[in-house]
Amino acid sequence: SEHIFGSVIVINDITRIKQWDKIRMEFVANVSHELKTPITSIKGYVETLARGKVRDKDTTGRFLNIILRQAERMNSIIDDLLELSKLEQQDSSELKLERIEIPHVIRSAVQQCIHKAEEKNICIDIESTGEAAALADGALLEQALINLIDNAVKYSDENSKVLVFTREEAAVVIIEIKDWGCGIPEEHQSRIFERFYRVDKGRSRELGGTGLGLSIVKHIILAHKGKIYVRSVSGQGSTFTIVLNKA
Structure with missing residues (x-):
């Protein structure tokens, strides 16, 4: 016959896991939104230029400047994300x-x-x-x-x-x-x-x-x-x- 000498109850608190999942999802949503805005702008202006609908140099120049500014904006976001990621993984012992x-x-x-x-x-x-x-x-x-x-x-x-x-x-x-x-x-x-x-x-x-x-x-x-x-x-x-x- 089998003898039962006791039991083990394992309780996992998933509160922190859920919190981190929420933070991760919010972060992904925020990054997607921040990058989607300039990408949409760039796409619109590039498509207009590619179709040959803009003939005069002034308008072409203005469109290209907008594309450049939006590209610079994406670059700034990515630079800041990389810097923030590095800082979040860094502790005081790594500072100079x-x-x-x-x-x-x-x-x-x-x-x-x-x-x-x-x-x-x-x-x-x-x-x-x-x-x-x-x-x-x-x-x-x-x-x-x-x-x-x-x-x-x-x-x-x-x-x-x-x-x-x-x-x-x-x-x-x-x-x-x-x-x-x-x-x-x-x-x-x-x-x-x-x-x-x-x-x-x-x-x-x-x-x-x-x-x-x-x-x-x-x-x-x-x-x-x-x-x-x-x-x-x-x-x-x-x-x-x-x-x-x-x-």
Whole structure:
């Protein structure tokens, strides 16, 4: 006769699996949508040109410029996706950490954004309470600052200004990027660091945003074991704050 000595119950919690499946499906849907828009535009203009329906050089040139801009947009999306994928798989042990003079990195980042600022007659001011230094990967930190300053310029009105401010508190260095632009409604603030999340989808695409810039910033700062958060009032501007450990 058979003897039963006990039983084993196996319980699998599939909550996390379902969450990851949902994230994956949303990501695929977002990427598909972001790439489909410029592809549809390119296809339409190429088909029109291929049929020989456009005769004059001015219209042909205008169509080709639109095709070029849409191709550049797709390239930007793919570049940002690759950068984000690399950051998501990277931990702090892989960073090239060294003592970085924060004001120097800020000045370098501002130089990368100055042309766009000048086009809108926006002044980028830099203020610092001292020569603050942090333990950081200089190239990645500069990329995060470029993304934030570029965003501040992008969503500010003409003849406005952007302020980049640095100060030290206890064992940390604090960097603030402040603008007096359109601001972010409170209900959106908790989600702006998500991939492809946009407050104003139409305006963001019009201004050339990929919807990945702030997500890249978040992952860069988290890789440094730092913090980033935003304070904003709709119609009055935004302040993004980065907190890093001192060198």
